[in-house]
Amino acid sequence: MNIEKSILSEIYKGMSFSCEEALFIESKLEKLELKKGATLLKNGETVLHQYYVYNGCVRTYFMDRSGKEHTLQFAVNDWWISDYTGFFSSTKAIMNIEIIQDATLYKISRKDTEALFCEIPRLETFFRKKMEGAFASFQQRILASLATSAKERYVSFIGLYPQIEQRVKNYHIASYLGITTESLSRIRKELTQE
Amino acid sequence: MNIEKSILSEIYKGMSFSCEEALFIESKLEKLELKKGATLLKNGETVLHQYYVYNGCVRTYFMDRSGKEHTLQFAVNDWWISDYTGFFSSTKAIMNIEIIQDATLYKISRKDTEALFCEIPRLETFFRKKMEGAFASFQQRILASLATSAKERYVSFIGLYPQIEQRVKNYHIASYLGITTESLSRIRKELTQE
């Protein structure tokens, strides 16, 4: 129970709960231990859950008609991840979710997410604020894609997310930045020569 | 009072309020009537407000070092707009907000937004759901910028937002799509020839 309580203090950092509340929340969370290469969700499936990443590394990616992968998001410790276009509207996934490093996750369904907000309104506030931060980050990413070159985006990426850069393959980073592995390789070369 | 009440039924469509609640909400909203060309917010200013667009058209744009403008968002009837990177963290704006068609807006401060959520929790739920939709849209825009050509993005834009396409200048659309006005002109020419 104490051990289990500690995961809530990770997920909902800074909040405290009554024993009753903690039990209620825990009853909605399911722990998953997954290996590298596992798939959490496939394009076309109904999106029922979102996932809290306790450790490891996960990504969501979109596959276009020509078979190219485009990484939308990486998630490491303390991030939430899902196909949110599907999750929020309870429709089919347009993306895939893939474990790229052995991971411990906690999953919760859309219905239970809403139930928690209803029962414990300050969870809704907590979640809203998390989402505000994520919303701002995605807006900044759009601005970066409009205003900066591939090289600048790469430099910015390794500055913002050094812990991710160390853990993922270069082709994952390339597909996140919107360039090919060859281009990324050439950019990396230029940077070492400077 | 009845007239004023109707703006709440626009902003918070589908919700109903007690007389007391309605007065409280209205006390936090300030109506603005602005002319085309007006600037609501400038890069560097502290972001204190967000704006509900009742009518007219507004955009947020980022200006890069070389002076080029990059449109992040258009807002027409029933959209909210602000520099959300600044609004959510109460810091300085990185973008500008410009009226591009005579507009009627209702502005509310960050502090009052939070006060409303606190006093009337179902407003927080309402706002969260609006934001979930916007969040999903921005994610899809990132995927589109990663996976599709300028021409495809333009076709998709006029399909998704015909009411915006009619109201804004071509150079606004170009700066939203991440291309030059010349390229957009050539794309439009190609499309009429098909």
Next chain:
DNA sequence: CGCGACGTTGATTTGCCTCAACGATTGTGG
């Protein structure tokens, strides 16, 4: 009417892609 803002067209350049080949690294079974 005349001027400025907007859109179009052409010539050239460029950043990144594609295709192809080849090193380097990692993981795995013998």
Next chain:
DNA sequence: CCACAATCGTTGAGGCAAATCAACGTCGCG
């Protein structure tokens, strides 16, 4: 623990979509 294959990253040559630079119509408004 090594051998070898698969995966991953790098390099080069050539191509293409969109940018840049420049010039010129066209439209709306004072």
